[in-house]
Amino acid sequence: MGVFDKALALEMLPDQWLVGDDKCDCTFQRIGEWGNPYIGKSLQVRLCCIWAELAKEYPQFVQEVDCYWDRNLIEPVMGAQPWDSEEMDMPLDIWYRQLASEQNRPLVEIREEYRHKQHLRPRKTARGTGRESAQPDKHEVRHAMLNRLEKTGWRRDDAIATFERRDREERDAQARH
Ligand SMILES: [Zn+2]
Numbered sequence: 001m002g003v004f005d006k007a008l009a010l011e012m013l014p015d016q017w018l019v020g021d022d023k024c025d026c027t028f029q030r031i032g033e034w035g036n037p038y039i040g041k042s043l044q045v046r047l048c049c050i051w052a053e054l055a056k057e058y059p060q061f062v063q064e065v066d067c068y069w070d071r072n073l074i075e076p077v078m079g080a081q082p083w084d085s086e087e088m089d090m091p092l093d094i095w096y097r098q099l100a101s102e103q104n105r106p107l108v109e110i111r112e113e114y115r116h117k118q119h120l121r122p123r124k125t126a127r128g129t130g131r132e133s134a135q136p137d138k139h140e141v142r143h144a145m146l147n148r149l150e151k152t153g154w155r156r157d158d159a160i161a162t163f164e165r166r167d168r169e170e171r172d173a174q175a176r177h
Pocket of ligand 1: 024026029030046047048049050167
């Protein structure tokens with residue numbers, strides 16, 4: 001392929017899809033990616049959009065709720081939480097979706113309105129005040145693990161006994177050092 005052909009081919013390429021590119025209205029964007037330099041091909045699949053179509057056929061297998069299931073605590077967190085990253089400003093795609101959630105309005109409408117109000121986008125928080133600094137203590141971690149184990153069929157007593165046994169083993173191991 002000549003230099004000129006290559007430049008033309010590059011120009012003809014569609015934009016590469018990336019998670020967070022906000023190029024669809026799905027609440028959670030998911031993109032499947034495959035590529036191989038030796039074949040010289042890439043395959044990108046906007047899984048979120050395909051799932052959205054599938055979900056229409058099988059609504060009984062889809063559960064969309066107005067809360068965030070805390071994966072560690074296995075407890076629902078109600079309402080959109082304020083941005084509290086110490087690393088970065090709020091990404092555009094998340095900001096638009098947060099506003100849509102808070103104002104209960106369609107994403108398309110929000111995007112149209114707020115693309116001109118970038119100065120309102122939440123900035124990163126000061127060091128020591130954000131999510132990264134808030135580490136759960138041992139008690140909270142235990143509570144979360146108990147919750148999770150109980151929901152998957154463990155008896156509370158058995159789970160606690162297991163924790164206590166592990167604590168003992170840990171102490172014994174430390175004592176040997
Ligand atoms: Zn999508």
